[in-house]
Amino acid sequence: MSVQSIAPEDSRSDGEPRINDFSLKFANVNGTGSASANNLILRAIFRMGVPVSGKNLFPSNIQGLPTWYEIRVSGKGHTSRSQRYDLMVAMNGQTYTEDIGQLAPGGYVLYDSTWPLPATLLRDDVNFLGVPLARLCGDAFSGPRERILMKNIAYAGAVSYLIGIDPQVLAELLEESYSGNQALRDSNQKALRLGYDYAEENLPAALPFRLEAGTGTAGKILIDGNTATALGCLYAGATVAAWYPITPATSVAENFHKLCERYRRRKVTLADGTVETRNDFVILQAEDELAALGMVIGASWAGARAFTSTSGPGISLMNELLGLAYYTEIPAVVINVQRTGPSTGMPTRVQQADLLECAYASHGDTKHILLLPADPRECFEFAVQAFDLAERFQTPVMMLSDLDIGMNDWAVDRFSWDDGYRPDRGRVLTDADIRKLGHFYRYGDEDSEFVTPRTIPGLSEHGAYFTRGSGHDRYGLYTEEADAYAQVVDRLAKKVEASAAHLPEPVIRMQDGATVGVITMGSCEGAVLEALEALSAEGTPLDYMRVRGFPFSASVRAFIDGHERCVVVEQNRDAQLRSLLILEAGVDGRRLGSILSYGGLPISAVQVIEGARREINQTGEQ
Amino acid sequence: MPSIKKPLIPLAAMPKNEIGLTIRDYEGSMSTLCAGCGHDSVTAAIVRALFELSVPPHKVVKMSGIGCSSKTTAYFDSAAHGFNSAHGRMAPIATGANAANRDALYVGISGDGDSLSIGAGHMVHAIRRNVHMIYVIENNGVYGLTKGQFSASADIGSAAKHGEANTVAPVDPVMLALSLGASFVARSFSGDKEQLVPILKAAAQHRGLALIDVISPCVQFNNHYGSTKSYRYVREHELREIDPDFIDTGREIVADLPRDGALMVAMHDGGLVRFRTLPAEYDPTDREAAMHYVNQAHARGEIPTGLLFVDESIPDVHELNHTSETPLVELPFDELCPGSAELEEFQQSFV
Numbered sequence: 001m002s003v004q005s006i007a008p009e010d011s012r013s014d015g016e017p018r019i020n021d022f023s024l025k026f027a028n029v030n031g032t033g034s035a036s037a038n039n040l041i042l043r044a045i046f047r048m049g050v051p052v053s054g055k056n057l058f059p060s061n062i063q064g065l066p067t068w069y070e071i072r073v074s075g076k077g078h079t080s081r082s083q084r085y086d087l088m089v090a091m092n093g094q095t096y097t098e099d100i101g102q103l104a105p106g107g108y109v110l111y112d113s114t115w116p117l118p119a120t121l122l123r124d125d126v127n128f129l130g131v132p133l134a135r136l137c138g139d140a141f142s143g144p145r146e147r148i149l150m151k152n153i154a155y156a157g158a159v160s161y162l163i164g165i166d167p168q169v170l171a172e173l174l175e176e177s178y179s180g181n182q183a184l185r186d187s188n189q190k191a192l193r194l195g196y197d198y199a200e201e202n203l204p205a206a207l208p209f210r211l212e213a214g215t216g217t218a219g220k221i222l223i224d225g226n227t228a229t230a231l232g233c234l235y236a237g238a239t240v241a242a243w244y245p246i247t248p249a250t251s252v253a254e255n256f257h258k259l260c261e262r263y264r265r266r267k268v269t270l271a272d273g274t275v276e277t278r279n280d281f282v283i284l285q286a287e288d289e290l291a292a293l294g295m296v297i298g299a300s301w302a303g304a305r306a307f308t309s310t311s312g313p314g315i316s317l318m319n320e321l322l323g324l325a326y327y328t329e330i331p332a333v334v335i336n337v338q339r340t341g342p343s344t345g346m347p348t349r350v351q352q353a354d355l356l357e358c359a360y361a362s363h364g365d366t367k368h369i370l371l372l373p374a375d376p377r378e379c380f381e382f383a384v385q386a387f388d389l390a391e392r393f394q395t396p397v398m399m400l401s402d403l404d405i406g407m408n409d410w411a412v413d414r415f416s417w418d419d420g421y422r423p424d425r426g427r428v429l430t431d432a433d434i435r436k437l438g439h440f441y442r443y444g445d446e447d448s449e450f451v452t453p454r455t456i457p458g459l460s461e462h463g464a465y466f467t468r469g470s471g472h473d474r475y476g477l478y479t480e481e482a483d484a485y486a487q488v489v490d491r492l493a494k495k496v497e498a499s500a501a502h503l504p505e506p507v508i509r510m511q512d513g514a515t516v517g518v519i520t521m522g523s524c525e526g527a528v529l530e531a532l533e534a535l536s537a538e539g540t541p542l543d544y545m546r547v548r549g550f551p552f553s554a555s556v557r558a559f560i561d562g563h564e565r566c567v568v569v570e571q572n573r574d575a576q577l578r579s580l581l582i583l584e585a586g587v588d589g590r591r592l593g594s595i596l597s598y599g600g601l602p603i604s605a606v607q608v609i610e611g612a613r614r615e616i617n618q619t620g621e622q
Numbered sequence: 623m624p625s626i627k628k629p630l631i632p633l634a635a636m637p638k639n640e641i642g643l644t645i646r647d648y649e650g651s652m653s654t655l656c657a658g659c660g661h662d663s664v665t666a667a668i669v670r671a672l673f674e675l676s677v678p679p680h681k682v683v684k685m686s687g688i689g690c691s692s693k694t695t696a697y698f699d700s701a702a703h704g705f706n707s708a709h710g711r712m713a714p715i716a717t718g719a720n721a722a723n724r725d726a727l728y729v730g731i732s733g734d735g736d737s738l739s740i741g742a743g744h745m746v747h748a749i750r751r752n753v754h755m756i757y758v759i760e761n762n763g764v765y766g767l768t769k770g771q772f773s774a775s776a777d778i779g780s781a782a783k784h785g786e787a788n789t790v791a792p793v794d795p796v797m798l799a800l801s802l803g804a805s806f807v808a809r810s811f812s813g814d815k816e817q818l819v820p821i822l823k824a825a826a827q828h829r830g831l832a833l834i835d836v837i838s839p840c841v842q843f844n845n846h847y848g849s850t851k852s853y854r855y856v857r858e859h860e861l862r863e864i865d866p867d868f869i870d871t872g873r874e875i876v877a878d879l880p881r882d883g884a885l886m887v888a889m890h891d892g893g894l895v896r897f898r899t900l901p902a903e904y905d906p907t908d909r910e911a912a913m914h915y916v917n918q919a920h921a922r923g924e925i926p927t928g929l930l931f932v933d934e935s936i937p938d939v940h941e942l943n944h945t946s947e948t949p950l951v952e953l954p955f956d957e958l959c960p961g962s963a964e965l966e967e968f969q970q971s972f973v
């Protein structure tokens with residue numbers, strides 16, 4: 001694919017370096033320990049107060065295959081992949097040709113000069129910066145493992161020098177990371193210095209791009225979406241989690257476990273005086289995703305806040321029981337960290353291609369509440385909301401995150417928590433309530449939002465009912481009678497529709513003179529906003545709406561109605577969001593264009609700009 | 623759904639249990655199964671066991687999958703919540719419910735199709751986790767609800783009602799459970815209430831998952847000559863050698879103690895199991911011995927019934943997890959949410 005780039009943000013051409021506006025790419029071999037080096041650079045830039053984002057482009061492999069890491073430094077806070085790399089750290093001989101070929105003329109390559117680069121790779125329009133990493137580390141460290149690991153830290157040192165990372169910040173970070181392991185801290189410190197000092201003595205003092213410390217990350221944290229999601233589940237009061245390992249969702253459950261070990265343990269003194277630890281949580285690594293959702297349904301039915309986290313293949317397995325939870329009206333929170341499908345697809349690549357499946361998951365007439373976060377902060381907030389919605393509406397709620405949000409570090413505003421928050425447990429009746437009411441109909445007595453009361457098993461003497469996935473009437477009794485059946489399913493449709501008013505409203509940004517609207521969701525946001533800024537600067541202002549929930553609220557429809565034409569940007573082949581808008585917001589498909597990215601790498605602003613130009617020209621021709 | 627009209631004034635005073643309830647208080651809605659179906663006898667045994675144990679009816683939680691067998695949960699203890707879920711999925715749903723609230727008596731009912739085919743994986747893992755529940759398989763060798771297909775428990779040579787004999791090796795839940803490390807394994811016969819009731823009572827006081835394989839003939843599709851799951855065949859081949867008696871907690875145990883040294887096993891919740899009959903050298907607390915005995919009996923074409931194996935020393939899912947004694951569902955939100963100050967603190971490692 002030929003990649004066109006957008007102009008740098010900082011377009012000074014007087015020989016002054018570009019400040020806080022450049023991209024680095026690291027070409028590594030999977031399993032060699034490069035992740036900690038790359039992460040160190042990312043955190044150091046962030047710590048210097050410069051907005052930065054990092055994206056891990058990794059293979060479905062444990063060791064040996066090529067893997068890349070991209071760091072975008074953007075004083076303006078742009079986070080999408082830039083595709084214009086200023087410095088390539090080429091650590092993988094297998095991919096030299098490809099990596100060096102990707103650089104724009106004038107770019108820089110940092111390589112291990114222990115061995116000479118083959119002449120065939122040398123381009124005369126890019127600058128080669130050799131650091132004899134293997135030799136330096138070979139001399140300084142003993143043992144093959146340490147030598148390999150420390151090569152990474154050594155290149156981090158060289159890069160730090162080149163782009164102007166404050167060595168004090170690096171030292172501070174190492175201190176924090178290895179506070180419990182002095183030996184490791186020392187060898188990291190040493191490797192870092194090796195690279196830094198070598199670069200200082202041998203490489204050019206000034207590159208045409210540099211860091212300058214600032215305050216751009218004040219009030220922000222650097223966090224991945226899966227940690228944020230787990231934190232949301234913890235704060236929402238979830239006590240039961242059930243899951244089956246799958247990339248890219250695994251770290252949701254793993255982080256939840258870590259958080260529970262930190263915040264959900266209590267010491268109890270037993271009768272014999274011994275002190276033991278007790279857990280206020282149960283985490284079940286299920287036998288499969290079907291079981292994982294079954295466990296969540298069982299736990300939610302029994303009154304706990306419970307969730308499962310998975311990705312596309314797991315959602316496919318969960319289809320059966322999503323229908324059960326929908327029809328029997330049991331809350332269930334499902335986190336779907338989307339990856340590239342169909343089937344196993346590309347497990348370590350991103351897509352937003354589960355939208356339609358999740359909206360209508362399971363056989364029969366079903367429709368589910370969806371939450372569509374765009375970054376880790378929203379993962380935290382929406383995870384909490386997911387439980388409130390699931391319990392209020394007694395139905396499954398799926399939060400559709402994705403691999404890019406879930407596994408990459410994002411600089412986002414610090415999370416805040418309102419200590420006045422109380423979970424919305426929905427309509428749960430106690431013994432006393434039932435005595436007062438004089439009766440209890442599980443699927444009758446609906447409130448203004450078509451929600452009926454439920455009771456919790458095993459807790460109270462009154463209010464037992466029989467939950468069945470088979471046909472039931474408003475009393476919960478078995479039925480095969482058309483009207484009695486319809487009465488329940490008609491209410492379900494209205495209930496899910498009523499939830500729209502409680503979902504996060506779309507984010508809308510209007511610009512003067514815009515006639516075309518751009519609609520998107522989730523992790524496309526960064527690329528779309530950056531593109532809109534560039535297009536606006538070119539004289540093409542466009543309005544913006546990011547949808548954050550399904551069923552769609554009235555404002556989604558109003559935005560579309562307010563534009564001659566809208567273009568939907570999303571990361572799947574089949575324009576699923578566009579389809580859902582046509583189906584569920586009653587939009588005429590002829591008024592909706594489409595910009596699609598589905599190759600598995602996070603969408604870039606360039607793709608959006610090119611797509612928007614094409615779509616807008618089309619509007620002009622009509 | 624029809625329900626039994628209970629007479630307002632009982633004709634004769636019915637016996638009451640320790641909490642002042644009669645057996646009626648443990649009944650459910652009227653069965654819609656075929657007359658003579660083995661499953662209804664299992665229901666009756668469960669009603670009796672719950673009554674005799676004086677379980678508060680609302681402290682029972684009834685879980686099942688889908689099948690004629692799984693309908694059973696509707697026919698006992700209507701004061702308890704019940705969940706007739708999806709085909710084969712009873713085990714994970716019960717596991718989740720039990721995770722949320724450890725303070726209830728979980729009675730899971732399944733069928734041989736439900737547990738040995740579509741839900742086999744789930745059953746296996748519920749046994750591994752030792753989920754604290756009674757797990758009854760109402761085993762008739764066929765799919766009753768879908769009208770008579772062979773199930774995975776059909777024996778080789780057992781004939782379908784109008785067709786061929788089964789040629790594929792059966793899954794035996796007893797041997798499977800024993801090999802998985804199950805902590806309580808029993809087999810019984812729906813026609814044998816005298817044996818089934820004490821087994822159910824022992825199961826209710828067991829520490830973890832109590833698997834009870836109940837041969838429960840399907841009069842509609844698998845009760846003919848040639849079927850090894852028919853009333854007649856089971857009566858002729860049953861080997862009733864490991865019969866337990868259940869002695870309830872609080873009863874005067876000493877008086878009941880056998881003089882002949884018969885085996886007694888103390889259950890987790892305080893009851894005692896006394897083995898009434900036991901073949902020489904059979905030790906129901908020895909897994910190897912149990913497997914050997916069951917295998918030998920099968921080889922002779924016999925169906926050994928009774929409480930075949932019990933081990934009260936294996937921790938259940940909550941003990942393994944060190945879960946708080948208070949059911950999770952009863953923990954107040956304030957104790958679950960770390961609050962804003964902790965959130966600030968936590969985020970310090972992300973700057």
Ligand SMILES: Cc1ncc(C[n+]2csc(CCOP(=O)(O)OP(=O)(O)O)c2C)c(N)n1
Nearest residue numbers: 689690691709733734735736764765766767
């Ligand atoms: C996913 C799914 N597949 C198939 C069915 C159809 N089905 C209902 S009950 C049943 C078999 C029941 O057999 P068993 O568990 O032995 O119960 P029985 O009726 O014999 O008591 C089948 C296949 C279903 N309900 N769900």
Ligand code: SF4
Nearest residue numbers: 656659690766840841
């Ligand atoms: S079909 Fe068989 S299993 Fe089902 S109710 Fe009738 S006799 Fe019982």
Ligand SMILES: [Mg+2]
Nearest residue numbers: 733734764765
């Ligand atoms: Mg059956």
